[in-house]
Amino acid sequence: MDLAKVVGSVVSTQKSESLVGRKLLLVQPVGTDGQSPKMPGFPPEVAVDCVGAGDGEFVLLTRGSSARACLNNDRSAADLCVVAILDSLSVSDK
Numbered sequence: 001m002d003l004a005k006v007v008g009s010v011v012s013t014q015k016s017e018s019l020v021g022r023k024l025l026l027v028q029p030v031g032t033d034g035q036s037p038k039m040p041g042f043p044p045e046v047a048v049d050c051v052g053a054g055d056g057e058f059v060l061l062t063r064g065s066s067a068r069a070c071l072n073n074d075r076s077a078a079d080l081c082v083v084a085i086l087d088s089l090s091v092s093d094k
Helices: 064-070
Strands: 002-010 023-029 045-049 058-063 080-085
Touching: 002 045, 023 058, 023 080, 058 064, 064 080
Parallel strands: 045 080
Antiparallel strands: 002 023, 002 058, 023 045, 058 080
């Protein structure tokens, strides 16, 4: 799983049947400090929202077959899903 920040939303009227009725979010993977991009220079990605996340929230992402499992559809076109909204994050110095 990856940490990310929701930076926007995506609207699509024409999409794969497996994505109909699904909310799409624009997410930017971030480091454990919640600020620095996990992958500097990489653009935000589109993810299917499975938990009702909103703009500015920090979330957990899952990819590939794990993302499709969250949708209960192993034939879904989805490759990236928001599976949790973070309440807090604590990183030990050790």
